[in-house]
Amino acid sequence: MANFVFIRSKADLDRYTGFRIAHLDGAKIPTLKAFYEAIAQVLEFPDYFGYNLDSLDELLNDFDWLEDDKIVLYVSNTDQFLIQEKNKDKKSDLLNILDATAEDWKWVDDEEEETSPMELVIAFDQSEKFQQFLQEEGYSYEIVS
Numbered sequence: 001m002a003n004f005v006f007i008r009s010k011a012d013l014d015r016y017t018g019f020r021i022a023h024l025d026g027a028k029i030p031t032l033k034a035f036y037e038a039i040a041q042v043l044e045f046p047d048y049f050g051y052n053l054d055s056l057d058e059l060l061n062d063f064d065w066l067e068d069d070k071i072v073l074y075v076s077n078t079d080q081f082l083i084q085e086k087n088k089d090k091k092s093d094l095l096n097i098l099d100a101t102a103e104d105w106k107w108v109d110d111e112e113e114e115t116s117p118m119e120l121v122i123a124f125d126q127s128e129k130f131q132q133f134l135q136e137e138g139y140s141y142e143i144v145s
Contacts (some may be wrong), residue, residue, distance in 0.1 A: 003102035004076075004134060004141040005123045012144045014076060016121065020068040022089060026081030026125070032090050035082065043071075053093055060101040069120045073098070078127035092137055098122050099139060 007013060013021055022042040029035045036051040046065055049055050063071075075081050085091050102120045124130060127144070134141050 002140040002142045003099045003120075003122055004114065004139055005121060006126050006131060006141060006143045007074075007123055008126050008143075008145060010076070013072065016070070016072045016145065019070040019072045019121070020066075020074050021074050024073065024075045024081075026075050026079070028076035029075075030079055030084035032082065032085050032087075032094060035094065037075075043073075046108045053090070053097060057097045057101070058092075058121075060097065069117065072121045072123050076125050078124040078130045081124075081130065092125065095134070095137060095139060106125070 022039075022044060024035070024038050029038050033051070036056065039045070039056070040049050040051070043059075044065065045059055049059060062063075082091050082094075099122075102122055105118045105120045123144075131141065
C-alpha cells in the first residue's frame with residue numbers, strides 16, 4: 001500500500017473511519033513556512049516545534065502528545081499546495097519525510113518500548129500536476145475510488 005493517496009472527493013475520506021482527519025488547505029499553504037504553521041496547528045504540535053524539517057521529522061515520529069493512533073494528513077486544494085516554494089529540494093525533502101514516516105509507522109509493533117503502534121496516511125485532493133511531481137520524484141501513490 002502506498003503512503004500517498006489521492007482522493008476524488010472529500011467523501012472518499014469516509015473510508016478512514018476511526019482516523020483523525022488533520023485537514024490542511026493547500027490554498028493557504030503556498031510555502032514550506034506556511035506548511036509548518038498549518039501542520040503545527042492541526043496536529044497540535046508541542047511548543048518546542050522548531051518550524052524546520054528536522055523538527056518536523058522528530059515530531060512526526062513521536063506523536064506522544066496525541067491520543068489518536070490513526071491519522072490522515074489530508075491536503076485539499078493540492079494544485080496550490082507549496083506552489084510558491086521556490087526550492088524544489090525542500091519540497092522533495094518534505095515529501096521524503098512524510099513518505100518515510102508513514103512507512104516507518106507501518107513497522108512499529110506493540111512490543112517496542114516507549115512507542116505505540118500508529119497509522120499515518122497522507123491524502124491529497126486529485127491533482128494531475130501533483131501526481132506528475134510525485135512520479136518525477138519516484139514516489140508511488142494510489143488513487144482512492
